Amino acid sequence: MSLAWIVLLPFAGSLCAAFLPSHARNAAAGLVDVVAVICVILVVLHYPQMAAGEVVRQSLQWAPGLGLEITFRLDGFAWLFAMLVTVMGALVALYARYYMAPQDPVPRFFSFFLAFMGAMLGVVLSGNLIQLVMFWEMTSLTSFMLIAYWYHRDDARRGARMALTITAAGGLCLLAAVLILGHIAGSYDLDVVLRSGDLVRGHSWYLAVLVLIALGALTKSAQFPFHFWLPHAMAAPTPVSVYLHSATMVKAGVFLLVRLWPVLSGTEAWFWIIGSAGLCSLVLGAYAAVFQRDMKGVLAYSTISHLGLITLLLGLNSSLALIAAIFHIMNHATFKASLFMAAGMVDHETGTRDLSRLSGLRRAMPITATLAAVGAASMAGVPLFNGFLSKEMFFTETVFVSGNLVTRLGLPIMAVIWGTLSVAYSLRFILQVFFGPPTHDLPRQPHEPPRWMLFPSALLVASCLVVGVFPAETVGPYLDMAASSVMGENMPSHSLAVWHGLNLPLAMSLVAMVAGTVLYRALGKYQQGATVVPIINRFDGKHLFEFYLQKMDVFARRLLRWLSTERLQVQVLLLIGAVFASALIPLSSGGLPPGDKPVTPIEPAFALIWLVGAFCAVGAATQAKYHRLAALSLSGAAGLATCMTFVWFSAPDLALTQLIVEVVTLVLLLLGLRWLPRRYKSVDDNIVPLQARVRAQTRRLRDLGLAIIAGSGMAALSYSVLTRQAGEGISPFFIENSLSLAGGSNVVNVILVDFRGFDTMGEITVVGIVALTVFALLRRFRPAIESMGLPVQQREQNGETGVSPRDSHALLPEGPMMLPAVIVQLLLPVSGMVAMFFLLRGHNEPGGGFVAGLVVATAVILQYLVGGTAWAESRTRIYPHYWIATGLLCAVGAGVSAWAAGRPFLSAVAGDVKLPVIGAMHLSTVLLFDLGVFLLVVGAAVLILVALAHQSRRGHRRHGTGHIEAEGAISHAARTSATAVGAAVPDHTAAAPAPVPAAVMAHIPPAVPGATVPAMARPDKDS
Amino acid sequence: METIYALAIGVLTGSGVWLLLRPRTFQVIVGLSLLSYAVNLFIFGMGRLLIGGAPIIETLSKADPALYDDPVPQALVLTAIVIGFATTALFLVVLLASRGLTGNDHVDGSGPEA
Incomplete structure (x- = not known):
């Protein structure tokens, strides 16, 4: 079993x-x-x-x-x-x-x-x-x-x-x-x-x-x-x-x-640590139990006391005490469980457990009263109940304990005091609740609980009695078995019997019982009104616990405030400082001298490229605060220098990708510029007090120092690496096997889609997730108030031409952008062809899914730039969500298809296919994988750009609440709700601007193609 | 050439770090893109500089590692460029949201000018 x-x-x-x-x-x-x-x-x-x-x-x-x-x-x-x-x-x-x-x-x-x-x-x-x-x-x-x-x-x-x-x-x-x-x-x-x-x-x-x-x-x-x-x-x-x-x-x-x-066990330390904890719990628990008002409170403290008895027995280092302890574990479980059940039944039937309110329940609940009385008798250690047996064993152990006079005298006295207190609280528990005059001001009219609720308690009480009368016949063998499994060979002989003759432990029991009854009588009046336990109530563990818990909370919060900061600048400063320090440690032993690799001779053209590149980088750094557009252009130029460096040093794939990403990133940031606050140097200089300006200058100097240190460190590090011979890496494997194993000439592409296809799969998943996150964040975008209106340029343009360029029904956008729009529309199919070209040749020549996807995305966003958001959105055919999903499915499908050929996930499966007209063609699942990359990159890039581009309509619509144009991509319901909210708050620009736009914005769905409009048209949400 | 390459990385890093430490969100985003150029160049440089050795193998007999530039850093940088675009987009949107919610464009939502 x-x-x-x-x-x-x-x-x-x-x-x-x-x-x-x-x-x-x-x-x-x-x-x-x-x-x-x-x-x-x-x-x-x-x-x-x-x-x-x-x-x-x-x-x-x-x-x-x-x-x-x-x-x-x-x-x-x-x-x-x-x-x-x-x-x-x-x-x-x-x-x-x-x-x-x-x-x-x-x-x-x-x-x-x-x-x-x-x-x-x-x-x-x-x-x-x-x-x-x-x-x-x-x-x-x-x-x-x-x-x-x-x-x-x-x-x-x-x-x-x-x-x-x-x-x-x-x-x-x-x-x-x-x-x-x-x-x-x-x-x-x-x-x-x-x-x-x-x-x-x-x-x-x-x-x-x-x-x-x-x-x-x-x-x-x-x-x-x-x-x-x-x-x-x-x-x-x-x-x-x-x-x-x-x-x-x-x-x-x-x-x-x-x-x-x-x-x-068996050492002095065991005796003192375990024994004294047990003794304290034994006496204090019993003492506190006498003064409880709650029935369950009495039982809880009594439990502490009885567990103290077991602990004390274990601490005595005697094998007979161990047997007594195991016996009491069982006995306590039976009588205390039955008493808790009784307390629960009283609570269940009367609605209260307060000893000062309960009285005379024995008439209404005779069976419960009997069961509780037997349990309490066992708890008090009355003869013929099981509690008596283990109590007698405990008394015997205290009498025969060895040690100095204090222990030999003290333990039996403590035992008798405990016995007295136990009798007192057990008596009170029964007499108070079940005897005396019946009360009538109880929350519920008491009656006997259901039979099956009584049954468990009755069974336990019966076992208390049976064990109490015939201990040796009932639990004897089990107890011996348990004790001998702990002690092994050294099991002492003992006898379980109710009657051991007239001896000292029996006398102690009798004294305790008489004294307990007297104590109960003496305390009778006082107990009724007692709300706290006399003397020891000052040492309330609960208050100490909560006091220290609170102190710890405060301390932790203070420590956190002292050790950490929420300010980003400080965090970045520390981060850069830490990076610098950790880079310095290995260098401290003697620096990094230039290596032995021969240096390539300098070519003036390359030097010129980077002269411009460095100028642009520094320019971007200085202009980013007040001249954002200039900073963007300069940073883009630095990117172009990077791109040309890739071309120069044999990385055509990188150059291609970098070039297109550069374009897409620039468009992205340009789309974001509109929502940032205007910032003028002259205004800033005037409003900031002199003292703050001095402080800011100091901070700038410090940051400048750090930037120079970081830059020269990176330059030195790069130089010393570049002038050393490269170590033996994994690259030769890829070069040697790219053509023979993977059948592709372009090693970089082969690594991406074949050798390390799993990495790429992870990467495109991340790109897809980021795109969806951007989309989700923009759904609840709340622009600042002052960026809500039409930009100055658009207003001027409208003023000159007199017509809104956003008539989305027109075949072509009207106004000055008509001609570019024609060209850009023609560009779309061309860009599709270029993308296909890059995608298909990627395995052998520079290209691949990443580049191809970005080319398509660029062409799409061009439509937005030239035709205007409304015009482009009204005739969109691309649903980015589907592209992302299809892309991922393609990539996974390419991976899974290897299983069909009995090979591991993402292995390339290739074969020659004969097609009509075209002839024989070499097809591989790698192409499917790259197609997946392509689709996903198109979807993700377009989703990000379009979601951002759409925000300009949000501001525009908000600006002109009255005239909402008919737009294909937005459902009627959404429009109605937006109009309703707008109409309900007619003047929202001047008086209370803050909450209103939020409410209005919440109802305007981003008209990203493919977005689930009904979900966003719920007027109850967010308003 | 190595000197120029190293200096280029240095200038890009310096400009990027300077901008990272600025208080305006737009400065930080430009700084990140400059820093990512520097990091991409640095990773690419780990394969050493080689002119006229694009890792495109025409025939099996020419599959000699000595003839080509190291393809592994190239593959790493290629994915880094694409991921860089995605994170820039994410950062831009967070930046815009923070601007809308806090009413200013400070990196902490509010703070001293610098």
Whole structure:
């Protein structure tokens, strides 16, 4: 039988539950119960092996190189714990079915519930320490989701956050501990670690391991001083409190302590660290429980106290105490779960859990009252209930503890005080709620809950009784099995019996019971009005926690403000400085002398090109602020110099591409210029005060220095590389094989479309995404107010000619642009032919898909430039989105077609085809791929340019709200909505300009051809 | 020739870096395009400079690496040019959107003149 299934099944169930409809209470709860019962059966089936003292293991490879594997391991103790988790899971799911309100979205609840169950089983069954920590953190996460289940409640969110912060921080400590432990033992395998107890205890890092493990376990088990998260976790639905915060998750901490007991225990440090944390939780938890008003608050503090008892027992370094601890883990789970269920039922039926309001419920809810009374009796340690047995074992251990006088006297006294307090709060819990005069001012009229809601509680209470009366016959063998799997050979003999004769522990029990009753009577009045816990309320963990959390927040924000900046200029400055510094480090050892490669003699023409090029670059740098058009032209000229350099040094493909990209980029930036604010040097000089100007000058000087340093650094670096012989690279392979393997003469093109086709595919995808992003950004473009009107030049032009050049119905644009328009229209088919020429010859001669695509894009944008946007858009035939999609499909299709020939993705498949008229032709999938590149580049470039060009219409339309021309590409609906908004706000230029254009703009669709107009014509959006 | 080539890269880099550090978005976009010329030339230069050796192989017998310019930097730069166009377009649109939203053309949306 597979162990892995026990862990995997709940996770699978969790996934299923998440997809159930939101009110499927029965289905979800049923699913959980089915999963839990199957898990119970799977666990039970392992019993024969467990009884024989075997350890069942199952390993799956995970990261063998790192010595990591997924190991599931089941021994007696893990078996007992797995039974606890699965049986409790089944009972609580049944209870939760009736507890959750019909309007709660239960699939979420049960999904996390199952995920938690899987994580908890993972912790229990882990045979590898790293894996255990993983599941451990998973329990913290699922616990967070379950505590915050009613996330509309502030206390639920806060409680969940607190629980997660503390338990997850503990989990990190545990991870550190486990890493050290694995390092010491030489393996993360649990069996290996368990065998190396002496090695670990003798190691110099033992104390570090112990402290870190203690931090992990104590935070999880809500032990002092980390106990405060548990009461706040009570904001969770009661089934969660039953399952996670009493029966299972909080037990994970003590589970870990038991698990590692053979490795870590037996030292003084263990006794003091674990023992004192347990003792503090034991007494303080019980003390605080006495003063709670909330029923669940009493139970939460009582849980802290009882977990403290288990921790203390484990800290005592005695094997009998270990048996008592394991026994109490089981006992506590049964009685505390039943009590939580009772608290939940009272809450469910009356609408409150406030002890000061509840009274006399035993008449209305007799069965609940009986069940709660038995549970409380067990909690108080009354004879004949299971709580009594483990309590007696605890008392015995405190009596026989070795050590100095303080420990020998102190521990039994503390134990009696704890017993007294337990009796007091248990009595109050029962007498206050179920006895006394019945109240009538409850939110709901109380009555007995449904039968199946009572059933889980009844079953648990029955087991409390049966175990309490016949311990040796019922749990004896299981307890022995679990304890011996932890201790191995050193198992001491012990007897489980109700009656051990008249001895000191029994006397202590009696004293505690009498004193507890007296205390309850004495405190009766005071407790009713108590809102805080006397004395220790000053040390409220919650306030400290939130105080420090807030301090940390503030500190982090301050640190961020101090260390980082949102200002781009500073970031760029730092970036350039860092690049420079990191380039300097390797040079510091002696510089970079010029190399030995013979220098090519200088040719005057090339020198002249770059004289102009350098002039243009510097000119662009100086003019970019006040003379944008000049700067653009100068920068374009520098680009041309670059282009000619490519020609000069044997790179025709680069030159071609650079030339066309240069044109397209220039057009693009020109289209953008219109939307930038005007800037005049004289105006700037006048409005800026002198002091600021001086500061700006200083900054300019600094930047100039940096620019000169960067430039000369790059020049020196380039020079020293260029004068060295090139090393042996991968290039010879491409040159040697380009023709023979790929059948192409143009090596650059062959690299792009064949050898490194996958890179190119990634690249064209990026280009396509960028184009779509640009389009999407421009759909909601909101220009600044002052750039909305027609530009001066257009207004003047209209004034001279008297007609608008944007009559989109005309065959040709009217006005001075008519003649150029004719030429440009003729150019379109020619450019198509040029593009085809470049595309088809690309494999053998300079050309290819990139160049061809850009040629077509240039021709298209020329139509816009010359004919005007409105005119061009009204007769467009190109739908860029389709071109992008088709291009990508072509490229992928070329790649996939290689599979048909049984070769890897993107391999070239070639063959000769005989065509009529043309004759034999060599065809390859590489051509299809290059065609894809071509189509995509056309689509992307056109989409970007056209989307930007269209914006000029937006400004124009906004300017003349009254006369909207009939335009083919815009639907009637869109126009109507735009008109409506425009008409509703007649005067929007002067009074309140800011919000109006935004509203108007939102309704004007960009008339990019192929754009889905109906989607943009929704008047309700953005207005 | 190497000297001129290196100086050209230096001047383009210097102008580009100067503009990158300016506060106006348009200056930054021009700076980026100048810097991308410099970077493209630099990458191209990694294959060393060779005149009259375009990597176009006519016959199999001539497939000798010594005769041709290094094709790998060329392929890298070719894709860089196209991607450069796309990112310039993206930056331009972000610039315009920021201008529309903040009402000015400072790189941070607002800030001192410089």
